[in-house]
Amino acid sequence: KRMKTWKRNVIERLKKRNQREERSRQVYNELGIIYKTFVDTKKKNEELELIIEQYRVSILTNVENNSAVNIGNEKLFENILNRTIGELENWKQKYNTSLNDNLKMEKERSGLLETLDKLKEELRKNVHLLKEERRDKEELQSSLNETKDSKIETQVKNNQLKARNATLTTTIQTNKTEMETLNKEVDKLNQQKKTLIVELERVKQNQKELNKQLQETRKSMEMKETAYTIVNSSITNLERKTIEGVEMKKASVNPEEIENLYTMDIPKKSIKYIKLKSAPHSVDFSPIGNRIAVALSNKQIQLLQATTLEVKEILKGPRSPLHRVRYHPHGQIVMGSTTNGTIYLWNQSKLIRTLVSSRGNKLFAAEFMQKGELISSGAQKIYKRWNVETSETEHQLTSVSDILNLSVEEHMTALAMKKGYVQLLDTRENKPQVTFRTPALKSIMSIAWRDLNTLLLLEDESKLSMYDLRDTSEAVATFQDEKKLKISSTSFYHMATSPSKQHLAVGDKLGKVLLFDISQNQFNLLYSDREHFQNPTNCVSWALDGGSLASVSHNDQSLVLKT
DSSP, X not given: OHHHHHHHHHHHHHHHHHHHHHHHHHHHHHHHHHHHHHHHHHHHHHHHXXXXXXXXXXXXXXHHHGGGSOGGGHHHHHHXXXXXXXXXXXXXXXXXXXXXXXXXXXXXXXXXXXXXXHHHHHHHHHHHHHHHHHHHHHHHHHHXXXXXXXXXXXXXXXXXXXXXXXXXXXXXXXXXXXXXXXXXXXXXXXXXXXXHHHHHHHHHHHHHHHHHXXXXXXXXXXXXXXXXXXXXXXXXXXXXXXXXXXXXXXXXXXXXXXHXXXXXXXXXXXXXXXXXXXXXXXXXXXXXXXXXXXXXXXXXXXEEETTTOOEEEEEOOOSSOEEEEEEOTTSSEEEEEETTSEEEXXXXXXXXXXXXXXXXXXXXXXXXXXXXXXXXXXXXXXXXXXXXTTTEEEEEEEOSSOEEEEEEETTEEEEEEGGGEEEEEETTTTEEEEEEEOXXXXXXXXXXXXXXXXXXXXXXXXXXXXXXXXXXXXXXXXXXXXXXXXXXXXXXXXXXXOTTSSEEEEEBTTSOEEEEEOTTSSOEEEEEEOTTOSSOOOEEEEOTTSSOEEEEETTTTEEEEEO
């Protein structure tokens, strides 16, 4: 549209300019003719003036010469005078007419000059208009070039949009097919749900029956316990002689009753074993002690009943395998962390929050503090403290080296790092208190508190160390297996202290659980159980009462509970 309007305006301006040029040419031609006539009349006037002067001079000379001429010649002289006078009058008339013509010509000349001035002004306007037209033309040229470029860009964009539309159509078709398959799967799941509901009703009925059986067994156990107390009291009352071979008739208890009482089921130490569906990485007891949480490599957390090891709940949601699981101190929230830097929080089997600790970097450790705050550490020397309710970082710190593990005791946090570094943080001041380095200069795989002045370190694959924080120059006590049964290094959670801080449990590469007495600032090995593992023991966890110990093996894909 702009081009069409510009074209019309240009054509109209060109027509007006051609008309003005023709008019100026006509005016110039007329001026040239007038100027020529003016020059010719001026020459003629000059010639007439010369002729008149010549006649005047000749007349005067004739008068002077003919003063003495005869009277007979007067008539001839009169005739000459009359002729000259007639010629002079003719010339006078011609002169007057020429003067009138000159006046007319001057008037016309002045008018033509005025028209010339007007034409000059019009020409100036036309020049100005021509300049404006040139500018408009240049602007239009630039706009045309821009429009060409924009057309090219629009063509490219159109091609891209066509390609995108093609890809979108293909994706829509694939999505439609996927939606159809998903609808089919949903229908299948609904059918399975119905069957599961029926099975749940059956399970509830079975549970009611089991509860009845449990009540009956409890009553029988109470009866057995009372009998067991009676037997103990009777044995204490019996004399040693009767036990060594003297007649049993002297005693107040019937010997048949004693034998029957001794053959009853008396509660002893028990070991329970369960095969898991996927390889476990971590295990943790709930604060109440009724549940055991296990982090599996199939991106799930299983919550087991502590007494029967039955699966009660399954926590889902993560996109990568879980390598650590911890219960909240109040027992309502379960935390699971992955190696890719994400932390997941569940409350009553619902995923409530997802925290990104270190995007793209490894996350080695995560623990709950006693007040319920969450701390995490890993690669890139990053330590963070989170507020679980707001999902925001309350404090962040960069350490000396990459943090491999951590342990919490009251308001203190101990960080185990590479190259033998240990750093202590006071969460009240959010500042590092003590930083020291072990003589071995090797990575510290695991760390635990005995009390606020004593730390337990797993310095090497086979060396345990105890450090007094008041003097960290040397270890107070060390333990290194002489047979070189190396302690497990396949996971970073293989060392755990009992709730009373009197015992230490460590898993090794041969599937054993080593139990130490650390009450006297020494590593006193109490026993070493093979349990049921043929491969390394990856994680160990104590119950809150200290009466149960759970351990898992990644390669054996199993869990052992010892009471």
